[in-house]
Amino acid sequence: MLFWQILIDGFAISSLYALGATGFTLIFGVSGVLNLSHGALMVAAAVGAWALNSELGAGAYLGAAFGVLTGIVLTLVTYHVVVRPLQLSARIREEEKEIFILTATLLWGIMIQELIAYFFTNNAKSVLPVVAGVVRIANVRTPANEIFTAIICWVAIALLWFIVNRTRAGKSVLAASMNPRGVTLLGVELSSVYIAVWVIYGVLVGVAGVLLGMFLGVSSYSAGPLTASAFSIVVLGGLGSVPGSLIAAYAVGYLETITAYTISPAYRTIPALLLVILVMYLRPRGLLGRR
Amino acid sequence: MKPWDKLVRGGVLCAGAAVLALSAGTGAQAQDKGPIKIGVIAEAQSVAGSSIPQAAQLAAEEINAKGGVDGRKVEIVSYDNHSSAAESVRAFQRAVSQDHVNAVIASYVSEVVLALEPWAARLKTVMVTPGAASDVITENIAKNYDAMKYTFHGYLTSGALSGLVCDAGKDILVDGLKMKTAVIMSEDAAWTTPLDAGYEKCLPKIGLKVVDHIRFSPDTTDFTPIFNQIEAKKPDVIITGISHVGTQPTVQWKSQQVPIPMFGVASQATNSTFWKDTNGAADGVLFQAVSGPGVATTEKTLPFVKAFHDKFGNDPSYAGYTAYDEVYYLTDAIKRAGSTNSDKLVAALEKTDYVGTIGRIQFKGKGDPHVHGLKTGKGLITGLFLQWQDGKQVNLWPKDLAKGKLKFPSFIKVSSSQ
Numbered sequence: 001m002l003f004w005q006i007l008i009d010g011f012a013i014s015s016l017y018a019l020g021a022t023g024f025t026l027i028f029g030v031s032g033v034l035n036l037s038h039g040a041l042m043v044a045a046a047v048g049a050w051a052l053n054s055e056l057g058a059g060a061y062l063g064a065a066f067g068v069l070t071g072i073v074l075t076l077v078t079y080h081v082v083v084r085p086l087q088l089s090a091r092i093r094e095e096e097k098e099i100f101i102l103t104a105t106l107l108w109g110i111m112i113q114e115l116i117a118y119f120f121t122n123n124a125k126s127v128l129p130v131v132a133g134v135v136r137i138a139n140v141r142t143p144a145n146e147i148f149t150a151i152i153c154w155v156a157i158a159l160l161w162f163i164v165n166r167t168r169a170g171k172s173v174l175a176a177s178m179n180p181r182g183v184t185l186l187g188v189e190l191s192s193v194y195i196a197v198w199v200i201y202g203v204l205v206g207v208a209g210v211l212l213g214m215f216l217g218v219s220s221y222s223a224g225p226l227t228a229s230a231f232s233i234v235v236l237g238g239l240g241s242v243p244g245s246l247i248a249a250y251a252v253g254y255l256e257t258i259t260a261y262t263i264s265p266a267y268r269t270i271p272a273l274l275l276v277i278l279v280m281y282l283r284p285r286g287l288l289g290r291r
Numbered sequence: 292m293k294p295w296d297k298l299v300r301g302g303v304l305c306a307g308a309a310v311l312a313l314s315a316g317t318g319a320q321a322q323d324k325g326p327i328k329i330g331v332i333a334e335a336q337s338v339a340g341s342s343i344p345q346a347a348q349l350a351a352e353e354i355n356a357k358g359g360v361d362g363r364k365v366e367i368v369s370y371d372n373h374s375s376a377a378e379s380v381r382a383f384q385r386a387v388s389q390d391h392v393n394a395v396i397a398s399y400v401s402e403v404v405l406a407l408e409p410w411a412a413r414l415k416t417v418m419v420t421p422g423a424a425s426d427v428i429t430e431n432i433a434k435n436y437d438a439m440k441y442t443f444h445g446y447l448t449s450g451a452l453s454g455l456v457c458d459a460g461k462d463i464l465v466d467g468l469k470m471k472t473a474v475i476m477s478e479d480a481a482w483t484t485p486l487d488a489g490y491e492k493c494l495p496k497i498g499l500k501v502v503d504h505i506r507f508s509p510d511t512t513d514f515t516p517i518f519n520q521i522e523a524k525k526p527d528v529i530i531t532g533i534s535h536v537g538t539q540p541t542v543q544w545k546s547q548q549v550p551i552p553m554f555g556v557a558s559q560a561t562n563s564t565f566w567k568d569t570n571g572a573a574d575g576v577l578f579q580a581v582s583g584p585g586v587a588t589t590e591k592t593l594p595f596v597k598a599f600h601d602k603f604g605n606d607p608s609y610a611g612y613t614a615y616d617e618v619y620y621l622t623d624a625i626k627r628a629g630s631t632n633s634d635k636l637v638a639a640l641e642k643t644d645y646v647g648t649i650g651r652i653q654f655k656g657k658g659d660p661h662v663h664g665l666k667t668g669k670g671l672i673t674g675l676f677l678q679w680q681d682g683k684q685v686n687l688w689p690k691d692l693a694k695g696k697l698k699f700p701s702f703i704k705v706s707s708s709q
Contacts, residue, residue, distance in 0.1 A: 005515075005516075005519055009513070009515045009516065009519075013513055053570075054567045054568075054570065055567075117336040118336065121336060121337060121338050121341070121564075122336045122337050122374075123337065123338050123537075123538065123559065123562065123564065123568050124536070124537065124538035124539055124559075124568065125538060125568050126538055126539070126542040126568065126569055126570055126572070127570075128570045129546065129570075132546075134546075134547065134548050141547060141548060143546040143547050143548075145546055146546075216512040216513055216539060216543070217512070217538050217539040217542050217543075219538075220336075222512070225510065256513075257513075257516065260513070260516035260517075261516045261519070261520070264507075265505065265507040265508070265511060265514075265516055265517050265520075266479055266506060266507050266508045268508065268511065268513075269510075
């Protein structure tokens with residue numbers, strides 16, 4: 001019984017972690033940006049979905065769609081208003097740009113977080129689930145929405161894999177992550193590759209945010225912890241490596257669930273953080289990191 | 292340093308000190324004639340906290356419309372503490388030294404009030420909290436009364452809350468539903484330590500055996516393991532002690548269809564927005580409160596709610612009721628003391644006997660382990676017990692103030708025959 005509970009609960013939460021971390025690692029791998037407003041963007045998507053349904057009565061589907069749209073739009077704003085001007089700036093030295101972008105996205109995330117708290121209060125909100133009810137799997141009463149969450153996460157990750165490996169646009173994204181100069185020499189406009197990646201990232205953030213809002217609920221306070229958890233998963237898996245992030249997401253998700261069930265819910269996050277430290281010590285590039 | 296320099300320097304220092312002393316003197320004089328200033332430090336972004344400055348403002352305007360206190364206007368100076376203890380301390384210092392407030396109403400978070408308590412003592416400024424619950428606040432006063440006497444606990448302590456939950460539990464759960472077992476589920480925070488201790492003591496007394504006790508981190512987002520652990524113990528009821536969390540456990544309780552009712556202190560459930568925040572998952576949740584929509588706890592309750600609603604467009608949180616009362620009894624104490632001197636004000640506040648919006652307000656006296664805490668019980672403050680039903684908060688207890696009957700969503704299994 002306990003075994004099945006851990007297996008099922010752990011799978012749902014890990015899938016969600018995986019989706020959240022995939023976008024984060026993708027954007028780092030391709031454009032070298034560590035986006036510290038990641039959590040705030042997810043929260044904004046969830047709050048968008050919540051607001052359209054609760055405040056305007058739009059229903060679960062329209063609400064969810066609007067939430068994803070919020071995620072995409074805000075992500076593009078992040079790129080064009082926060083990241084791009086810094087990348088293009090001639091007044092910042094090249095080697096300092098990374099730290100500037102790091103700081104700028106952090107501040108941008110705080111701004112989004114405070115705006116959400118200002119307009120919608122910092123109370124936790126939950127997005128109306130698209131599917132309601134419970135299903136019995138191996139005698140474990142599982143919310144149908146949990147299964148839905150896991151399926152959508154994997155569909156999104158599979159789609160991402162397909163786009164990157166099987167389409168022309170995706171292949172140029174992959175190429176850009178390996179050798180930006182080479183891609184430009186082949187006649188591909190690098191800036192349009194970057195915009196494509198940010199759009200993909202926006203979709204991932206939007207979907208992850210809305211699913212998170214349905215599954216666990218979010219508040220403006222969640223922004224920081226969400227960024228931190230995506231960050232630790234990505235560091236664990238190896239910065240920039242999507243497969244590494246997937247493995248790490250499951251490692252963290254299951255470790256947390258096992259701890260919560262067998263030790264105490266109060267210590268849920270501790271073993272996963274210890275694992276991150278251990279990996280940093282023994283294998284600083286992460287599980288599947290390239291460098 | 293040359294002797295001449297020394298002399299000049301000394302002279303300047305003396306002159307400076309004299310100016311300071313003079314200005315302090317005139318300041319104090321002006322304070323006794325000018326408006327009565329009350330500082331309000333609160334969590335303006337949270338639903339519970341945002342009502343605090345609003346309700347205080349409403350009370351001040353009402354008092355001023357009737358001519359003020361002995362001709363002096365009441366002025367509210369508010370500070371947003373962004374839910375941070377450090378910012379609250381800075382706001383408190385500014386309120387006292389720059390804005391020269393006569394008293395402070397501060398915060399609904401125990402950790403914040405505990406951080407401010409020594410500052411109220413150091414700066415000898417009366418502070419009343421409209422919403423914090425930790426018993427340690429009053430215990431600190433009892434330990435060192437002469438220094439700490441400036442703090443007053445204007446809301447129920449956790450110990451008192453657990454007692455009120457048990458009072459209602461006896462009538463609703465034990466006598467009404469013939470329940471026998473309970474699991475305590477509470478967040479790990481300063482205010483729940485005495486609450487849980489109170490539960491552990493009073494639940495067995497009313498006939499509910501405590502079969503498990505789960506404390507979890509207030510950062511918890513996934514409650515699945517917690518509910519599964521509780522369900523495995525097969526209790527009749529979950530007794531809650533939650534405030535930092537609320538939406539998440541409630542939503543997951545519904546989505547997982549946990550068949551056990553939740554009953555106890557759930558601060559977020561007292562918010563009128565809770566139904567929307569949880570998309571209706573709140574249906575069936577039972578919670579302790581000091582006020583409820585349409586419940587005339589005293590003759591002042593409903594007129595206050597109406598005035599608040601007319602002015603701000605929403606209903607006050609629990610801390611709104613207490614903050615509103617606090618402005619009234621603070622100004623009343625200033626009137627009775629005939630002064631804004633903090634020591635005289637403390638003496639006057641200790642004699643408070645004021646019927647407010649949540650009941651009759653009297654403070655426990657010197658010598659009590661919870662000195663300056665509110666007295667509870669029949670004829671004073673009894674609290675209410677409400678349940679969310681179809682988007683509304685319905686009062687069920689005490690019987691003479693009940694507005695409806697107990698009703699659970701279909702996934703809850705209440706077997707009264709057990």
